[in-house]
Amino acid sequence: MTQARFIVDGMHCGSCTGTVERTLLAQPGVSEASANLMAHSAQVSFTAPATPAALAKALADAGYPVSAAHLRLDVTGMSCASCVSHVEDALLATPGVLDATVNLATGSADVHYAQGSVAPSELVKAVEATGYGASVASADAPPPPLAERQAEEAHRLRRNVVLSVALTLPVFVLAMGGHMVPAFHHWMMHSLGERTVWGIEFVLTALVLAFPGRMFLTIGIPALLRGKPEMNSLVALGALAAFLYSTVVTLAPGLLPEADREVYFEAAAVIVTLILVGRWLEARAKGRAGEAISRLVALRPATARVRRGETAVELPVAELAPGDVVELAPGERIAVDGVVIEGEGHVDESMLTGEPLPAAKAPGAAITGGTVNGAAALAFRVTATGGDTVLARIIGLVEEAQGQKLPVQALVDKVTRIFVPTVMALSVLTFGLWLLAGQGFTPALIAAISVMIIACPCAMGLATPVSILVGTGRAAELGLLFRRGDALQRLAEVRTIAFDKTGTLTEGRPELVTLIPVPGATEAEALALAAGAEARSEHPLARAIVRAAEAKGIAPLPARRVRAEAGRGLHAEVGGAPVVLGNARAMEEAGIDISALRAAAEAEAREGRTPVYLARSGALVALMAIADPVKPGAAETVKAIRALGAEVAMISGDTQTTAEAVARGLGIGKVIAGVLPEGKVEAVAALKSAGAVAFVGDGINDAPALAAADVGLAIGSGTDVAIEAAEVVLMGADPEGAVRALRISRAVMRNIRENLFWAFAYNAALIPVAMGVLRPFGGPGLSPMLAAGAMAFSSVFVVSNALRLRRVK
Known part of the structure; x- marks a missing residue:
């Protein structure tokens, strides 16, 4: 199975994404396809006979050409035509490559590839794998990132808006000025005449449609002719209907009854202008939505001082x-x-x-x-360096998560797939009903145009992806990496968060916390003996004793004849005297009386600490207690999760006594202890009976549980295996990252619900108003100009609402 990612800049609304997905899924060999409106991308999984070039052609034929990039490689080591074919075959076999031409004379390869599907470094590696040298020619630069493309789109739309406003304003003044100022109307009719005024409006409106509004016509009309109308089709039909009707009135008035000879040039021009303003504001907002990635990219300096x-x-x-x-x-x-x-x-x-x-x-x-x-x-x-750095991997993970679809998007996709055809059918129905009601041709046409213009699939298509874009970007700034976008939704739904103990809630490095010498002995003497015996051991408890001696500046006494006994402790000769270091069983087997410190040892054990006795020459010297310290902020983390309405559990391989002691100190009521790595999977499964479960861990032995949980959260200081098994990476070593992840996931899902409510409620409420259902009851209708303004505002509202996620604390 091969996967490829295409950048598709021609998508403008939810119905576009549905068309792109259906086009890809219709190709032989394609098993999965997912389009993302916010990221302007399409992810596709395929096998033969499908190829990236064939998929790109299919999208282009459907009216959604992929954004292709060109790269020139300098290739060394080629000496004949077969070398050329080897290099070409290697490049063409790389997912995402659309075309590759290798020139033996110049020692170069020209590669055309789907932007976002493959990186220049991967193309270099593909050539090197065939035995030839390759490097990116300095004359070509890699394609710009999404943030730059969005900035360019906003700049282009701004130019169109300025031109459209300049052309539309005179049309609006000529058409509406007379209604607002009767004297102005009389002056126009006397000095210019009605036909001249209409002629001026015709020319200016034609320029609006031909230049700044051309994007709606060149995209919308072909889509309509292919039987796959989308948002641009609605705008194009609405504006063209008003323009063409007015043109007939102006140039061939005899074709229409005198009562219907009204022009609506201002409606056509204002529709285009208002929707362009909305698109421009939307593009600017989407640029701000992606600022998190831009800020991460900006963290990389341009130069460095090298020795x-x-x-x-x-x-x-x-x-x-x-x-x-x-x-x-x-x-x-x-x-x-x-x-x-x-x-x-x-x-x-x-x-x-x-x-x-x-x-x-x-x-x-x-x-x-x-x-x-x-x-x-x-x-x-x-x-x-380059793509191997932590920062580059973070940027890659965030961009990948931003291109994911949430399960909630499935409903939106179903609706948007039929939305535009339904709106067009309602528009035709409105026209017919108004004619049947005897309202006349012109009012019927205006109502039908209003229905097409008021509908806004853009808001529905943007509702989910723009929130994911902003939310995952903000999460990255807070040290949270969502490796999968759908983890946002699943994490917001969890009812229990289970923590691994060692290394997650605790430091994962045992420390000597208590040392009680018997009367007549000193702490320094006990540490010197114990550290000497343990100096060569790599056991975690031994290292804790050695570190404690080093911290106090106590030199270990020389030791020899060190003999470890599994499950008990060790015997050694330290400073010329026999020393025993270990648990109660080791002391009993050595015939050493520990009654003086037994009560203290039992008290330490109840607190979850490991008691270790020290004896010299058959006599007890001291009791030491070793524990894995709880991480700062762990107790506050547990308290905060409970305040958010989720339960907290702890899963540990330690003994029940030790685990329960740690849990008591943290305020955790549910403890599952004494489990092996595979037992953690069973423990997670048992917790799922109360609802969705998230698991937080850091070690290799946590990987199965991270994968088994509904959402796995890996502490970023943990192992690569744990991080690879998790959907969310907490970059810091602090478990409080789990609280931040829970809060931001809930904030994103709340934001998505707000956006979806607005998008659906807007269309459900205003489409009937545009159809005129309130007119029989004395209520208002909607003019095409008001409809265009409302539609433009709808998309801007959704994006602006998502931008509030940038302020999540």
Whole structure:
């Protein structure tokens, strides 16, 4: 199964996305197709005989050409015609490539590919896989990102709006000025005459339709002729009907009864102008909706200072390579990922993790491109560049999530698929009913035009994707990466959030928390003995004892003849004396009396800590208690989740006593302990009986549970396996990210419901008004100009409402 992603800029409303999906699904070999209006993209899964080029042609034939990009590659190593065919075959086999031509004489390859489906670096790798060298020719640049295309679209629409307003304003003044100022009407009729006024309106309106309004005609009319009308078809029909009728009145009035000789040039011009204004405002708003990605992209500096021998040279970031040593000045933004090799300081990582406090960095610490160095000068070795950096992967994940469809979108798709044909049928019905009611041809035509213009499938098509776009972008700024857009909806519906204990609610690194020496012994003596015995052990409890001694500046005593006993502890000779370090069973087997500290050990165990006895020469020396400290903010996280109406559970592989002790301290009532990795899957399944379950974890052993939950949330400091198994990544190590994710998912879903309510309610309420159902009861109707204004406002309202998500805290 091959997957490809096409950028389809010709989609303008919900019915367009339905047409694109049906066109793709109709092609042999296509199994899945999903179009996204907000991202102007189409995702398709296919096998032979389908090819990217064939799919692109099918979309172009349907009136929705894919946005294609051109790239030139410099290819080395070719020596004959077979080399050319090998390279061409490799490129054409790459998903998303539409055409590839290789020139042996120039050593180059011209590639045309579907924008958004494949990256230039992937094309280079495809050529290199055949044994030839390849690089992107510097003359060509990669295609602009979505944010830039939206900015260009807004700029183009602004030019059309300015031109359309300039042409429409005289038409509106000539047509409506006389109604508002009778003296102006008398002056026009006396000085210009009615026929001249109509002639001027005809010319200006024709210019409006021919230039700024041409987009509606060139897209809408062909779609109508193909039997697949969409939003532009409605606008084109409405404006053309008003224009053509008025043209007949102006140029051939004898064809119509005298009572019907009225012109509506101003309606045609104003319809186009108002809808262009709406499209422009919508494009501007959509540009702001995608600002989160633009801000992430802007985090990448253009240059960096790279060491070359004893000096440092300024190089473009694109030329950095793994292994380069980069010097960082105080306050400088970090260019790419790396590892600190010189200096100590702090780095502000808030723009990636959402964590407000700067992170401490010392030699050996990893740093991330896009973050900001603090007050210290640092040097780091580059570990990843280009698309391999954390920032690039984050941008990719966010863009992928923004192109996803939520389950709630299925209903919208069903409605928009039949919406435009239904509106056209209602328009014809309105015309017929008005004629039958004896209202006359002209009023019937105006009512029919109003029905076509008032309908707004754009609002329905934008309701869901624009909220996803803004919501996932805002989530990224808060350190939350939704790897799948539908996780937004499922997370908002969860009733229980289950946490793994170790590494998620706790630090995942045991620490010595209590040391009780017997009378006559000291803490320093006990630590020196214990650290000496454990110095060579990699066991987590042993490392906790060694770290405690190092923190107090206590040197471990020399040890030899160290012998570990699984499940008990160890025996060693430390400082020339036999030492036993372990649990109660180890002490009993060694014949050591622990009664003096048994009560204290039992108390520590009840608190979820691990008691460890220390004895020397057969006599008890001290009791140590080791525990995995709870992360700061874990208790507040549990409290906040409960305040949001969700239950909290904890799943752990620890003993029931230890797990329950931690849960008590955090305020968690439901504990499932003593489970193996596969047992966590069963525990998640059991919790699902009370509703949807989200699981938060960080380790390799959490991956099955993350995948089994309705929504998996991986702590970003965890392993790659856990992150790959989760739908949501919490970039920080703080479990509070789960609260932020829950809040923003609910905010996005609430916003989507508001948008959908508006979109459906708007059309359900105003289409009947445009048809004139209120007229028999003395109520108002709608003129085409008012209908155009209302329709334009509808889309702008939906996008503006979604923009409120940028302020989610």
